[in-house]
Amino acid sequence: MFRHLAAVWTARHFLLALVKLDLRLRYRRSVLGVGWSLLHPVAMTAVFTVVFSQLFGDGNPVGYAAYALSGLAVWAFLRDSATIGSKAFAQNESYIRQSPMPYTIYTLRSVLGHLIHACLALCVVAVLVAVWKGDPLALLGVPLALPGLILAVLAAWAVATIGAFVNAFFHDTSHLLEVVAQIGFFLTPIMYRRNLLDDRGLSWLVDINPAHLFMSVIRDPLLAGAPTADSLGALGAALVPVAALTAALLALAAGVVAWLHKKVIFHL
C-alpha cells in the first residue's frame, strides 16, 4: 500500500497538470469562464433563499443563503466525486492501457477537480458570513473548516476509488450512485435545518447519514462566526466520528485496491 501511495506521489506532476487542464477546459470559451462553476450553486442558493428562507431559515436571508450555499457546495463535491469519480477508469482508459501508473490517480484527478469548484463556492460563503455577522473575526471559521474539508477529500477519494473499481465490473454502479445521490439530496439537511427533522422525531435519519457528518464539520465552523471555547470543543467532538469514518473508508478502498488493482485492466 505504501508503494502504491509512493507511486501516486511520483505521478503528482502528471496528476496536477491534468487537474489544471480539466479546470481550464470545463468552461473554455465561455464568457463567465470558471465563474460558471459558481453560478450554479449561487443561482440555486438565490432560489432557495427567495423560496425557503422564511420557511426553513430564521428570517435572515443572508444567513440562510450562507447556510444553503455551504451545504450545496459540500454536497455537490461529495456527489460529483462519487458519481463522476466512479467513471474515472473508463474516462482515462487510454492512459491506463499504456502506462502502469497507479489507477487511483485517475479517481484523485476527478476528486481534486471537484474540490476546486467546492472551494470557490466556500470562499463566497466566507464572505457572506463576514457580511452577515458584520465581524471580520468570523473569517476565523475558514481555517477551522479545513480539517473537515481534508477528511472529506480523503473520504471522497476512497469512495470514488471503490466506486470506480466496482464500476469496472458492474457498469450499473454509477447509475445507482446517481439515484442514491438524488435521494440523498433530500435526506440531508442542505436547504432545511436539521432541527426540522429533530422536531419530528426523525433525527436518526440525519445521524446515520454519512454525508451529513462531513457537511457539519465543514459547514458549522464556517457559519459559527468568531470561534469560542465551546464551539471549538463541539467541533473537536464532531471531528472524531468523521475521522473514524474516513479511516474506515480509506481502509476499505485500500483493500479494494489490493484485491482488484491487478485484475481490473482485463475488465475495462
Next chain:
Amino acid sequence: MAKIELNDLSVTFSAHQQKRVSLKEYLVRGLFRRSANPVLKVHALSGINLSARDGDRIGVIGHNGAGKTTLLKALAGVYPPTHGTREVEGKICSLFDITLGFEQEASGWENILYRAYLQGETPTSIRAKIDGIAAFSELGDFLNIAVRNYSAGMLMRLAFSIATAVEPEVLLVDEVLAVGDLAFQRKAQARMRELMGASRLMVIVAHDLQTIRDMCTHVVWMAHGRILKQGDPNEVVDEYIEAVTGTKPEPRLVAA
C-alpha cells in the same frame, strides 16, 4: 543495470461474450440460472520464459494476434501477470499506442507536458527538453492549437517526438518505425537508431524481418501466446519464413 526476467509468465483475459455484465445479469443469471453470457478465458500469453541483460536487443516476430503486443505490455507493467513472475529493472520507455491518450482539447505544448510527465519526467527535467521535442516534431506554430485539429500524421510526429525524448534503460518498441511523411520517416529512423544505441536493453516487435535480422541479438518467435522458438536471429527468422511460406529462404551469402 537493466534486466528483464520473465518466469513462466501468463496473462489471461476473462472476456465475456457480451462485453459487460450488468448487476441484474450477475444476480439473476449468476445465482439462479446458468449464465447466458459465459466467461471466455483468452490465454493471451502462457508460459513465457524470457531473460535479457544489458546490451541485449530482442526481436519479437509472429503472426497477428500471436501475443506480441501483449508481451510488450506485460513487460511495461500495463498487464499484470495472472500467473508467473515479471521482473524488469531500469527505466522503461515504451513506444506503443503512441497516438492514444492525447488530451484532445489541450494544445500541442500542453500535451508534450502531460505525456512527458506520464513517462516520468519532472517539471525541471522537461524544461531542458521541451524545446528539443518541439523542434524535432517540426510542428512549429501548430503546437499552439488544440490537438484535436491535428492530422493523423501530425499526431504521430508529436507522439514520436515526445516518446523518444527520454533516456531509456529498457526500450519497448511496437512497430512505430513508419511515422509520418518520407522526410520525417528518415529522421525518425535515425532517432530510433540513436535511441537503440543509447538504451541498454531493447525489445522490438516488427514485421519487417530485415530490421530484425540487422538489429537484434536474439529473436523470439511467438504463436498463440506461446514462445515457439527463441535464439539466434538468422536461424529463428529463417525458420519462421519457412513455416509461413513453406519454402526455405535463399541461403544468405554473408553469415551475420
